[in-house]
Amino acid sequence: MLERLNEAMEHIERHLDRPVGTGELARIAMTSDYHFRRMFSTLAGMPLSEYLRRRRLTVAGAEVLAGERTLLDIAMRYGYCSGEAFARAFRGLHGVGPGEARRTGAALRSQPRMTFRLVVEGSSTMEYRIVAKKEFRVVGKKARVPLVYEGANPAIVEFVKGLGTEMVQRIHALSDQDPEGIVAVCDGLDPNRAEGTELDYYHAVVTNAPVPPDMDTLTVPPGAWGVFTNTGPYPQALQTLWADIFAQWFPSNPYRSRPGPEILRTRMAPDGTTATSELWIPVERTPV
Incomplete structure (x- = not known):
């Protein structure tokens, strides 16, 4: 199960610049939509939607600093309908707007990509x-x-x-x-x-x-x-x-x-x- 869950996480990484449906992830993990959402939120400590938001803004932050695309292009690439919506979300994660980050080379926050593994710690008897x-x-x-x-x-x-x-x-x-x-x-x-x-x-x-x-x-x-x-x-x-x-x-x-x-x-x-x-x-x- 964990191997299939990690395949779903890899699918997320390959599709951060396009919509990612829970149904598709559940299919990759060979489980139900309900169980996939339930397991992900328990293991990750956050809802799947929040993880996707953070990962997209993390990758978008690297592109903002690189300066190769316009801010509007980056916003559209990661699913934001306007530069203003992107700027609000960007500031919410990174604590600074994308324009200022590009001008000053500000330090940005990062949501690491997740993988799951089984760890047997013996911390409790179940x-x-x-x-x-x-x-x-x-x-x-x-x-x-x-x-x-x-x-x-x-x-x-x-x-x-x-x-x-x-x-x-x-x-x-x-x-x-x-x-x-x-x-x-x-x-x-x-x-x-x-x-x-x-x-x-x-x-x-x-x-x-x-x-x-x-x-x-x-x-x-x-x-x-x-x-x-x-x-x-x-x-x-x-x-x-x-x-x-x-x-x-x-x-x-x-x-x-x-x-x-x-x-x-x-x-x-x-x-x-x-x-x-x-x-x-x-x-x-x-x-x-």
Whole structure:
């Protein structure tokens, strides 16, 4: 999988001066558009669209300094409809406009080209299983929150605090299947998964019980789930688990992610410093 992903990255480099479609990259990587976007954003730490923007402006910066083409020619070459749009984007990355950069030979910033490789560090112990589930419902309370990659999500913390003990107990009482108890469910994420974009967060349970009128519900169709478990310092071990799934597990196993909610069950140790996390990700077999 990583070899095919690197072939897609090479395709990007050969086509920085023309449109690059996610569908074409997914075809080269022999996976789905959804899984390619999901894997890229997790491994690269940025959406594919942002990487393309940075790489184009990096290469454009070298051409600006070389002085062989006009600034408008460079702008058009890398997909900008006007010199003004190019200048704004150029300044946003490099901190200086293209005209000034050419006149003064200013130092510019660079987005290195990316390649991916498998590194086994042994930093965490990850157990997994594949579970087939029938249709079920996520039932609880929902909020629209921004995506945050590192540390606690302040919007989620405030939302959960505001639910109150009675509501949480009522939600918990509806749990009737695995994963048991209160879970954190994320759905409706932006395809590029850029930090700051919004998602639906459910503080909920997985159930087929009747839905109380004052609670939110999400119906989840039948399908396969990869269930990944680890134990360690919280939240660092959980963040490592996310990275290891996409950097190590998916490239080494005949599965890919598919659209659907992601479900997290966390159980804290009594001292509050460590936790056991169980992450449910919708998966499907990779076509042979």
